[in-house]
């Protein structure tokens with residue numbers, strides 16, 4: 184078929200134009216579609232981002248609210264308990280003061296009572312002597328009078344005989360007178376009168392001495408007593424059984440007598456204690472219990488007489504009128520004194536009132552006991568509460584401290600690879616991108632020694648309360664471990680160790696009225712798997728074998744190492760200085776660096792509660808670990824390689840223990856290394872551990888810093904508080920989301 188050229192050309196042009204129009208329409212459509220698509224995806228993206236943002240912001244604010252409520256709760260509880268503890272401490276102080284006052288008064292009263300007792304005894308014995316002398320002289324007079332009477336009677340008989348013979352002769356011679364006989368009879372009459380008078384006087388005197396209503400009865404009683412005692416003595420001598428019985432009776436009576444004497448003294452002392460503060464009152468003899476005392480004294484005397492066969496001397500202690508008057512006067516004075524001070528009321532007898540005073544005293548003692556019991560319970564609660572608060576922070580806490588650049592690092596002009604995100608997060612720039620790590624606290628390069636100490640010092644109270652606490656510094660060589668633990672060389676910035684010494688004794692001083700403390704310490708160095716005692720000279724330490732043992736309470740101790748007592752922070756610091764000097768000498772001798780060994784200081788704190796006598800033991804371990812760098816990097820050989828291997832072995836053993844604890848494995852490999860053996864009582868269980876990770880911010884130490892951060896993160900995973908773990912994870916995720924939102928990065932739905 185033939186198509187004319189012109190029409191073919193027209194047709195082709197037409198088709199071409201159509202194609203061009205179609206193409207442009209297609210292009211417009213594509214553009215439109217692209218634009219539509221872009222708008223839809225942007226809207227979608229924004230929507231998702233906003234949704235996520237709102238979702239996580241809500242979640243964050245809920246968490247913040249929960250945290251606020253929780254913190255408020257803790258603060259309220261804290262204030263409540265602090266107030267309670269303060270009140271109890273005040274009360275205790277007042278009680279202590281009262282106790283001291285009473286003790287002082289008691290001592291004074293006892294002394295004056297003793298003085299008075301001695302005075303009375305002296306008076307009594309002098310009066311007794313006087314009475315004896317008087318009795319003896321009167322009896323002598325009686326004998327003389329009787330002798331005189333005998334003589335007169337003899338004379339009378341002679342005269343009578345003479346008279347009779349004269350009578351006979353008178354009968355013969357009735358004119359003689361009887362004058363001499365009359366004279367003799369008159370004289371005899373006079374003598375008889377004298378004699379009777381003397382006898383009356385003597386019996387009157389005896390009557391006065393014995394001061395009884397019925398003298399006949401009194402002497403009869405004395406005679407009867409004497410006879411009974413004589414008979415009893417006979418039985419005592421003849422019958423062995425009776426002898427034993429009497430001996431037993433005498434012993435029993437002696438004991439009872441001692442008890443009565445003691446309680447009598449006690450009663451008087453206690454009564455006097457009730458007396459007012461500053462008035463000096465004369466201690467007086469009590470009436471009631473004295474009777475019982477006398478009864479048992481007389482019984483003792485009688486029993487002694489039965490045993491020895493001696494005649495009893497019946498003496499009434501109040502036989503003398505003057506003595507009785509003195510006694511009455513004393514009792515009166517005692518009553519008056521007590522009445523004046525309101526301890527006695529006029530309608531009660533002294534005995535009754537003494538009894539009521541005793542009851543009152545007993546009640547007071549009971550109340551005092553109750554207060555002490557309550558106080559002890561409150562104190563225990565305070566300890567428990569404090570411990571709970573510390574536990575809430577985690578039983579193993581990890582702080583991370585970034586030291587400033589050293590001069591050498593500054594000179595190298597390297598990069599800073601570490602940055603603090605906030606108080607809990609740190610970011611390390613690695614060749615593979617940034618890596619974030621979270622810890623319980625981050626101390627940036629500006630943080631002071633004081634700030635680090637304040638964050639850690641809560642654990643010191645726990646050690647004093649009887650828990651085991653361990654604070655250890657971890658990090659590569661030159662990362663700042665010694666600076667953190669000990670401080671700088673010129674001591675302008677003391678570290679945790681010296682500050683802890685001071686704090687321990689500050690707490691002790693605040694509590695010394697309630698507790699008695701004993702502080703002791705050991706200081707060891709672990710180098711190449713060998714323990715060295717730093718409290719003895721290096722030469723001596725070299726020959727010593729130290730073994731790690733556990734006592735019955737589970738506390739670790741180094742057998743063979745010196746444990747020294749310290750009575751003040753100064754003494755503890757002097758011991759530490761001595762140990763550090765020994766460490767330095769040993770290192771120089773062996774031509775090694777002292778920082779290539781682990782330093783372990785154990786401080787044992789024993790406290791005895793003065794109120795209830797309970798004793799608690801706590802141990803605070805302060806450890807400055809050796810640097811953790813890898814041997815390969817340092818290019819170590821021979822001895823240095825051995826040294827580096829030993830450090831790595833011990834640090835990885837520590838890591839294994841920590842990981843077993845974090846996984847709550849039944850077996851924790853403490854025994855794999857001396858370091859973990861030594862730290863056994865301070866890791867796991869009820870112990871509280873604080874690891875301070877030290878890192879350098881410079882890129883020269885990037886590898887070491889990364890290794891340290893990973894190691895510390897493994898430690899951080901240990902917590903006996905699962906809730907806490909969950910919180911940390913969520914907060915970490917939230918932080919990640921916020922970071923992404925801030926930088927405009929998309930957020931995945933499943934974050």
Ligand SMILES: Nc1ncnc2c1ncn2[C@@H]1O[C@H](COP(=O)(O)OP(=O)(O)OP(=O)(O)O)[C@@H](O)[C@H]1O
Pocket residue numbers: 585586587589658659660661662663664665666667671778809810877
């Ligand atoms: N926080 C800090 N502020 C100022 N200087 C610091 C800080 N931390 C460490 N330094 C300084 O850094 C240097 C190294 O610190 P340090 O000796 O404490 O490290 P180290 O980890 O104990 O090292 P080694 O393992 O060798 O014992 C010291 O000169 C120290 O004074």
